[in-house]
Amino acid sequence: MTENQVDHDRLFKELLETFFAEFMELFFPEAARSIDLTQIRFLQQEIFTDVTAGDRHKVDILVETSLKGQPGLILVHIEPQSYVQKNFNERMFVYFSRLYEKYRRKILPVAVFGYDRIRDEPDSFGITFPFLDVLNFRFYKLELKKLDWREYIHSDNPVAAALLSKMGFRPEERVRVKLEFLRMLARMKLDPARMELLAVFFETYLKLNREEEEQLYRELGKMDKKEVDAIMQITTSWYEKGRVEGRAEGRAEGRAEGRAEGRAEGRVEGKIEAKREVICKYLARRFGVDSASVQDKVQQLTDMDALDRVLEQLFAANSLEEARNIIWEELSRFTQ
Template identity: 55%
Template sequence: MSLTTLVREDTTQYVPHDQLFKELIHTFFEEFLEAFFPDVHHNIDFTSINPLPEEVFTDMLKGESRRADIVIETKLKETDTLLIIHVEPQSYGQANFHERMYQYFSLLYNKYRKPILPIAVFSYDEKRHEQNEFSIEFPFFHVLTFNFLALELKREDWRQYIKSNNPVAAALLSKMGYTEEERIQVRKEFLRMMTKMEFNPAKTRLIFGFFEQYLKLNEQEEEKLMEEIKQVDESDEILKLPISWEERAKEKERRKIASEMLKEGLPIEVIVKVTHLDEEEIEAIKKK
């Protein structure tokens, strides 16, 4: 009696944040469901978790292959079910997304012949209204209505998660619905959350790496953040967080190297490749 969980990503574009999403949900699968789908979490028996091989489906009409990157087999407490989590990290919408969800649902059902609970996670950079239903009907007959659960991160209020000790919620604060003026506050609350959690270095690095991929403060914001941190009760604990300040030290070193390379008159394109800073950051260093 098993429950299979699929996390699939669109194969049309490979970018670093795709892998970050996959690793985050794969590593903290239980915590992900606990934070965003508590009803689902409540019904799953997490004592049995078994990652399955990646699934590849081919669209025979279009000749395209789609990849199911993460498949986890586990058990429900009472009922067998096939749970599909579709991670959509793209910043643009696709009009037929709801239909594609049904296509994957059908392909997976044909293979496993078990009930399926599909979930889509949207990580767009802007708020959107995503359709979570696909139907086939005629004026004279209704064939089917297919529904899936959906999480639109930009519609989530980040303040609702800062009291939790959930690592996925902490990481995904960076993709939720905050304003530009709230960036420093979100970063500060993220650090406060991290002081309450204890993980091994690899998991800690994953959470920090994910967060900083999407919410990285500039130098002025970092200075303001440091001033605000001094005023909070957890200031000592925050300053002990190794990866945050380790990454900042590396960032300062890259900026120093970029500055020296600019003095030597090297092209910005070369400096980007060597330091991994973006052109905007290098241009800012050049103006100083």
């Protein structure tokens, strides 16, 4: 997916609507302590027309909530900005004005700058004369590229995990950032849908190339076995989900009703194939071309439990010979 094809607004909208409370608590803790984050409602997308410029602008994220201990409702307007735009601070004021005109409520404006460069974006817009300050409009701003990703890796906040991919890191740190993202996911133990949302967001902005993937697997081989097992369960589930959905979709086309048993069998086959693929990919990246004969043996494993046991033990293997023995032991169970 190219930069032009990425729907930045949709990605940020899904992330922040799913984890709105976590976002506010992480980046704007003072506001989060005053806002009732247990009672929130996302309002319909607002579209404004700029007659003079001939443009139509939309407000993607608009949250209705209240302040703790105070009567009345407030609005939180979050504006993700993925590209540099001249006079963006003025645009924030125009949005604020239009929203206030419609709702007549207190509005907390927040701008999230996610483009891949470091700038000093203003967080205010003013109109002043030598004799009178007419307007001093301010808003919260979050410039992701200015954040040090290392400061967030020990957090169990899902927004922090996803946004690691947009923070400030050097090119040579890409593998480490991906590794820490996986470790965060393993600690948080979210439900599959939320896990997938975070993974899609992260990999849209930080997708490793083949060489970096090989480096990632080498780093996994050096880590604690229990932690690696947790990470591999996550990555295996992604493989399984894609494989199972693809197979299920293919079987659904042109098949008559009454073949539920065949489809179930196909899904099991998809899971087994996915696990074999993960094992072979790890062997190739850990031990190189010398592991080809061992990978051939993996293809002979057709039992789900056996594959699970291999995955559990494989990351403790310090040599190709140890890995071969682990797989041979499982094969021997079915030939005795």
